[in-house]
Amino acid sequence: MSEFSSLREMSADLAKGAYSSVELTQAHLERIQTANAALNCFISINAESALAAATKADQQRAQGDQRATLGLPFAHKDIFCTRDILTTAGSKMLSNFVAPYDATVVSNMAAAGMISVGKTNMDEFAMGSSNENSFFGTVSNPWDHTRVPGGSSGGSAAAVAAGLVAAATGTDTGGSIRQPAALCGITGLKPTYGRVSRYGMIAFASSLDQAGPMTRTAEDAALMLGVMAGFDPKDSTSSERHDDWLDGVVANGIAVLDRPLTIGLPREYFSDNPNFGGIEAAKTELEKMGHTLVDVSLPHTESAVPVYYVLASAEASTNLSRYDGVRFGHRCEDPQSLQDLYERSREEGFGAEVKRRILTGTYTLSVGYFDAYYLKAQKIRRLISEDFQQAFTQVDVLLAPTSPTPAFKKNQLTDDHVAMYQQDLFTVPTSLAGLPAMSLPCGFSNGLPMGMQLIAPAFREDLLLELAAQYQRQTDWHLKRPEAVV
Amino acid sequence: MSWEAVIGLEIHVQLATQSKIFSGASTAYGASPNAQACNIDLGLPGVLPVLNERAVELAVRFGLAIGAQINQHSIFDRKNYFYADLPKGYQISQFETPIVGQGTITITPENGRSRTVGITRAHLEEDAGKSVHDLYPGMTAVDLNRTGTPLLEIVSEPDMRSAQEASAYFRQMHTLVRYIGICDGNLAEGSMRCDANVSVRPSGQTEFGERTEIKNINSFRFVEQAIEHEIARQIDVLEAGGKIERETRLYDPDKDETRSMRSKELSNDYRYFPDPDLLPLSISEALIERIRGELPELPDARQQRYTSTLGLSTSDAVAISSDIDRADYFDACLAAGADPKQSANWMMGELSAYLNKHDVTMTQSPIAPALLAQLIARIDDGTLSSKTAKTLFDALWSAGPAGDVDELIETLNLAQLSDDGALTQIVDELIAANPKQFDELRSGKEKMLGFFVGQVMKATQGKANPQQVNQIIRDKL
Numbered sequence: 014m015s016e017f018s019s020l021r022e023m024s025a026d027l028a029k030g031a032y033s034s035v036e037l038t039q040a041h042l043e044r045i046q047t048a049n050a051a052l053n054c055f056i057s058i059n060a061e062s063a064l065a066a067a068t069k070a071d072q073q074r075a076q077g078d079q080r081a082t083l084g085l086p087f088a089h090k091d092i093f094c095t096r097d098i099l100t101t102a103g104s105k106m107l108s109n110f111v112a113p114y115d116a117t118v119v120s121n122m123a124a125a126g127m128i129s130v131g132k133t134n135m136d137e138f139a140m141g142s143s144n145e146n147s148f149f150g151t152v153s154n155p156w157d158h159t160r161v162p163g164g165s166s167g168g169s170a171a172a173v174a175a176g177l178v179a180a181a182t183g184t185d186t187g188g189s190i191r192q193p194a195a196l197c198g199i200t201g202l203k204p205t206y207g208r209v210s211r212y213g214m215i216a217f218a219s220s221l222d223q224a225g226p227m228t229r230t231a232e233d234a235a236l237m238l239g240v241m242a243g244f245d246p247k248d249s250t251s252s253e254r255h256d257d258w259l260d261g262v263v264a265n266g267i268a269v270l271d272r273p274l275t276i277g278l279p280r281e282y283f284s285d286n287p288n289f290g291g292i293e294a295a296k297t298e299l300e301k302m303g304h305t306l307v308d309v310s311l312p313h314t315e316s317a318v319p320v321y322y323v324l325a326s327a328e329a330s331t332n333l334s335r336y337d338g339v340r341f342g343h344r345c346e347d348p349q350s351l352q353d354l355y356e357r358s359r360e361e362g363f364g365a366e367v368k369r370r371i372l373t374g375t376y377t378l379s380v381g382y383f384d385a386y387y388l389k390a391q392k393i394r395r396l397i398s399e400d401f402q403q404a405f406t407q408v409d410v411l412l413a414p415t416s417p418t419p420a421f422k423k424n425q426l427t428d429d430h431v432a433m434y435q436q437d438l439f440t441v442p443t444s445l446a447g448l449p450a451m452s453l454p455c456g457f458s459n460g461l462p463m464g465m466q467l468i469a470p471a472f473r474e475d476l477l478l479e480l481a482a483q484y485q486r487q488t489d490w491h492l493k494r495p496e497a498v499v
Numbered sequence: 500m501s502w503e504a505v506i507g508l509e510i511h512v513q514l515a516t517q518s519k520i521f522s523g524a525s526t527a528y529g530a531s532p533n534a535q536a537c538n539i540d541l542g543l544p545g546v547l548p549v550l551n552e553r554a555v556e557l558a559v560r561f562g563l564a565i566g567a568q569i570n571q572h573s574i575f576d577r578k579n580y581f582y583a584d585l586p587k588g589y590q591i592s593q594f595e596t597p598i599v600g601q602g603t604i605t606i607t608p609e610n611g612r613s614r615t616v617g618i619t620r621a622h623l624e625e626d627a628g629k630s631v632h633d634l635y636p637g638m639t640a641v642d643l644n645r646t647g648t649p650l651l652e653i654v655s656e657p658d659m660r661s662a663q664e665a666s667a668y669f670r671q672m673h674t675l676v677r678y679i680g681i682c683d684g685n686l687a688e689g690s691m692r693c694d695a696n697v698s699v700r701p702s703g704q705t706e707f708g709e710r711t712e713i714k715n716i717n718s719f720r721f722v723e724q725a726i727e728h729e730i731a732r733q734i735d736v737l738e739a740g741g742k743i744e745r746e747t748r749l750y751d752p753d754k755d756e757t758r759s760m761r762s763k764e765l766s767n768d769y770r771y772f773p774d775p776d777l778l779p780l781s782i783s784e785a786l787i788e789r790i791r792g793e794l795p796e797l798p799d800a801r802q803q804r805y806t807s808t809l810g811l812s813t814s815d816a817v818a819i820s821s822d823i824d825r826a827d828y829f830d831a832c833l834a835a836g837a838d839p840k841q842s843a844n845w846m847m848g849e850l851s852a853y854l855n856k857h858d859v860t861m862t863q864s865p866i867a868p869a870l871l872a873q874l875i876a877r878i879d880d881g882t883l884s885s886k887t888a889k890t891l892f893d894a895l896w897s898a899g900p901a902g903d904v905d906e907l908i909e910t911l912n913l914a915q916l917s918d919d920g921a922l923t924q925i926v927d928e929l930i931a932a933n934p935k936q937f938d939e940l941r942s943g944k945e946k947m948l949g950f951f952v953g954q955v956m957k958a959t960q961g962k963a964n965p966q967q968v969n970q971i972i973r974d975k976l
Binding site for chain 1: 538541542543544545546547548549550577579581582583586587588589639641768770771772774775776777778
């Protein structure tokens, strides 16, 4: 086995008995234990439960279980509730929280026989674009340890990029899968809103949050999506839609794209940014593959970031009200009154960025400001959705950069909130529209990976995966590895 | 100056669902603290609400019963505030688009005339938990069993003008929700609670005065007392030249007074916004029609039928129709062929007395409607006198559902004596034994007729047919 084996490769090896799931898991755990000191991408390493699950997977295989997913190690972002295992959401507030139940994504992965080796670091409550907002410390980018991995799923991205796991779950509210995937040179897919259950996924902004896979290849992303996705009666916003390709994707892999696509280039996303050499080359590559590129316009793009910060903060401000020190999580010492309990528990338990967003959200929902902010933002959100609908009458998918810059230095943007929020420029519009989008490596800028983003109409992850797989057959950007990280 | 009170009520009705409005936990009353609070009720990180369809159906049923518009598209909002018994820090409610729109209900206050009260709206929401302040000194205990119990909040128009009308409205609502089976109506367990908005204004003035809100009243008596008290308090304040402050007040039934809880300046900004965890609620026309088909005959319609078609007195008709069990019992008597007025008399008389005495509900009565109908039939055909009928009733009560009317009449020898010869012989013997009284009767002292009839009844242990005895004595004159 190699540390950069894909899920598919490990699956084949397990099937032919090259090694057992216990051996594979053990190897993962050893590598994680060695590398985590430098990278800090795991909040918890769950050796005991992982080896128990691997032992069970090996037994199942011995009894004839041939599922492609059986016994494959991966990691969960520490935002998914796991029964009997710490779930922190990167926050001091939940630094002692052990959920009494499994998130639907967690039980789906377990039911497929996959082995969670640990839980990855993240920006507190998924709020951030650099992973610097974690109570558990900053994660290092495997390509350059002085740089951030992006966020909020920075731990997952770094773990996958460093070869500690082939796959990790992530969540994406405004770009939290795609931007760290781009900054760490891996493949990340944010599915259509409603595709993956949110039950047990600690909420940031309910109307935007969506879980998805972070992997090194499109094929592995498809396998992960096949396991994670599906209607869940416990989530009223999960889609009841049924897709044959998705049911078969774990067993069959991604279908070969057998027709040329029309790919739209939203002009609002492109500029003569010196970091965009990779995506410019990708355009040529896609044309060589037979696809047609056309210019399109998404005129409300420039409103997306402010709209996103109004809406996401509004939802977050009330989603985070439950962290009050009463039933679980951090509680201040010796509260003198209920008010004191609330004030000090929340003052001590939340970090600065979380407080900033709670304050913003509380403000925009208040009497007298609601219409000017929340309602107006909802109206613009609709316009942004309509921009995409209009574009998809002309094109099959859209191609756009994932982030304006490669990984930036730690502490570089921590005092410049607006610059930090601009990291989400290219990812939030799709989040607001609820559309599926995928980031894949497309080159380098100053030796650091850059990502490109493919965006499809709702529930057309098949198009994204087919095009991404085709691109990855023709190019090797996804096979580039950082220098030895361990 | 004379004053007029203006009152509107907000009634919270706990809907009679098995499970909570957004979780699968049981809503049964009386479990040990927090035993019925599941992960969702506890507001644990990551949990999501899923709407209980039954709660929606019960709300629609209510809307149809008050003739209201059912909003086929409604939205759940978050009402944000912090409190120890509100786990999520927000209550899921409906703010701008309630499920039930405007409707009406007819009330009949005691000694008053019937009138119609407007209902502004009714919306679905989840109940909060309970904070218990007197269990542990210096601490507050929190019981989240009630958290997530489905509530229908019914908001009236400010249409009531006296505490009596408000109380009649609350009673009528209590009758209605039990009638249509959406609430068990158990006030002691908090199944119905009400907040009253009260203001006063000089008689003849059309603008409303400043109002106060009295919170959490949970009995018919307290509604009347609390409002009565609050009206008097406001009039006192105004007549002393003072001003009514918009505020929330709490009624203390022990002291019979209301006291200020919080003033409006300190009130929360609830920051309502649509709950992104729940989709807008859509209700199909087909569902509405199905629920309409399941509605029972409503109290107003029944009362109308009892008075105009069956000729019952208004008081009997109100008494019977106001309770669905009573009304069903009554209709079952009619279905078994009994006379409406006699059925009503027996129900409101003997049966009510026995049920009270034995603390049994109408549905548990050992005398089923069919048995009562048979008993009434035996009065009608002259077999029973009113006196022997009561004896039979008592025997039937003891015998329970297995009791047989004719068998008991036989065994207990309750049939009226209507043999002319036998009765004539008894009358002759009595005249012979009481010649002086007979003379008085013959000289026109009508009162003596009663004396002789009484003596005959005594001699026959009440089994003689009094009309027949009357006739025999008159014939002797």
